[in-house]
Amino acid sequence: MTDGAPRPVGAGRRTVELHRPDKVLFPGDDGGDDGGGDGSGGGATEYTKADLVDHYRSVAPFMLPQLRGRPLMLERYPDGLDGPRFMQKNTPDHYPDWIERATVAKEGGTVTHVVCGDTATLVYLADQACVTLHRWLSRATRPDRPDRLVLDLDPPGDDFAAVRQAAGWAGDLLDRLGLPSAPMTTGSRGVHLVVPLNGGHPFDEVRAFAHDLAELLAAEHPDRLTTAVRKDDRGDRLFLDMGRNAYAQTAVAPYTVRARPGAPVAVPISWDQLADPDVDARRWTIADAADQARTRAWAGLSGRGRALGPARRRLDALRKGVVRPHKVSGRM
Numbered sequence: 106m107t108d109g110a111p112r113p114v115g116a117g118r119r120t121v122e123l124h125r126p127d128k129v130l131f132p133g134d135d136g137g138d139d140g141g142g143d144g145s146g147g148g149a150t151e152y153t154k155a156d157l158v159d160h161y162r163s164v165a166p167f168m169l170p171q172l173r174g175r176p177l178m179l180e181r182y183p184d185g186l187d188g189p190r191f192m193q194k195n196t197p198d199h200y201p202d203w204i205e206r207a208t209v210a211k212e213g214g215t216v217t218h219v220v221c222g223d224t225a226t227l228v229y230l231a232d233q234a235c236v237t238l239h240r241w242l243s244r245a246t247r248p249d250r251p252d253r254l255v256l257d258l259d260p261p262g263d264d265f266a267a268v269r270q271a272a273g274w275a276g277d278l279l280d281r282l283g284l285p286s287a288p289m290t291t292g293s294r295g296v297h298l299v300v301p302l303n304g305g306h307p308f309d310e311v312r313a314f315a316h317d318l319a320e321l322l323a324a325e326h327p328d329r330l331t332t333a334v335r336k337d338d339r340g341d342r343l344f345l346d347m348g349r350n351a352y353a354q355t356a357v358a359p360y361t362v363r364a365r366p367g368a369p370v371a372v373p374i375s376w377d378q379l380a381d382p383d384v385d386a387r388r389w390t391i392a393d394a395a396d397q398a399r400t401r402a403w404a405g406l407s408g409r410g411r412a413l414g415p416a417r418r419r420l421d422a423l424r425k426g427v428v429r430p431h432k433v434s435g436r437m
Contacts, residue, residue, distance in 0.1 A: 108127040108129075109125060111123060111125075111126075112126045114158060114162075116223075117224040119223075121228045122232070123158055126155035128153060129152070129153055130154055130156075130157055131150075131366065131368045132185065133148065133149060133150060134148040134367075150368075150390075152391060154232070156391060157362060158228055160362060160368075161228060161362075162228060164395050165227055167359075167398040167399075168227070168358065168361075169222065171360070172238070173221070175240045176241045176248070177221060177355075178192060178193065179192070180235065181234050181235045181236065184234075190364070194216050194218060195216050195217055196218065196219050200219070201229065203225070204226050204229065205220040205226070206218065207220045210248070236362050236363070237357060237362060238357075239356065239358065240356060240357075242355075242356060247304060249352060250304045250308075251304070251350065252302050252303065252410055254300040255349045255356045256298040256315065256318070257346035257347075257348075259343065260343045261340075262294075265385040266382075268386070269380065270329070271322075271326075271329065271345075272288055273380075274330075275322055275345075278321065278325075279318075282318075282419045282420055283415055285300065287299050288373075289359055289374065290372050290374060290384070292370050292371040292386065292389075293365065293369070294386050301406055301407060303411060305413075306412070306413050308352045312347070314413055314420070315347035315350040316332075316347055317421075318420060319345040319347045320332055320424075321423060323345060329342055330342055330343050332345050358371070359371060359373050367390055368391045369388075369389065370394035372397050373397075373402045373403040375400075
């Protein structure tokens with residue numbers, strides 16, 4: 106089975122050849138509810154490599170500003186979701202010369218990551234069956250200075266009402282600390298809250314702040330939230346995961362597709378949308394994520410990066426119970 110002849114695909118100033126465009130990456134499921142992953146509440150829809158390429162082309166104007174300059178880790182499924190998964194950091198030698206690369210330090214040496222700055226690269230990666238793009242929270246030019254902090258709200262099951270509630274608590278606390286934040290559905294089970302930073306602090310400082318932030322949230326809501334890393338210690342509480350805020354760690358990129366039935370997409374949303382009971386982590390798929398992207402829910406987020414100094418002083422005061430800062434609106 107050839108899955109179709111190679112097909113030229115226009116991508117900005119380049120034409121990229123798409124191989125096996127009819128190759129099924131996301132098998133369909135006619136047997137019941139997959140948890141809403143296809144947005145319909147029924148069985149998951151079948152999607153091909155050509156469908157994946159069409160998605161990345163359609164969201165490129167909104168996705169590329171979130172990717173430019175950042176090393177990527179690529180999650181690939183050459184034989185579709187039913188086949189093996191490859192987590193790819195190093196850029197293969199056979200990748201075209203026009204694909205941007207960034208060499209960064211790792212323990213015992215260096216690694217050369219792909220950096221995606223144009224639509225042609227997105228299309229090429231999709232042709233390589235790269236389903237999900239995971240981005241660094243820092244840029245290749247300053248790899249130890251993150252300009253994003255990510256709080257991952259991870260529920261014990263598919264209870265998105267618990268995620269919505271936890272996001273509200275976290276957003277309120279960030280408001281009190283004077284930090285803007287914006288939610289993103291993960292396309293899996295939870296939500297990422299993204300806090301823009303000014304890039305002036307090393308990862309160790311950002312990670313320590315994120316840890317103390319999560320500990321305070323869990324202390325304020327001990328029956329509903331936890332920072333316990335071991336699943337056996339969490340019970341039915343939602344896990345506040347701050348582990349992504351470290352050098353060389355990654356988070357799923359906005360508008361990336363997740364390797365789940367129905368091809369759900371990680372989508373930036375507004376706080377008002379998060380409050381909508383019809384919205385959950387897999388609300389948008391490659392069938393309609395571009396429509397949500399056009400709402401520009403994160404408009405202006407990148408221009409609101411903050412220094413952590415003032416927020417750290419407010420956080421320390423709250424932890425000591427000394428003062429409750431005046432609420433500062435940081436919501437998008």
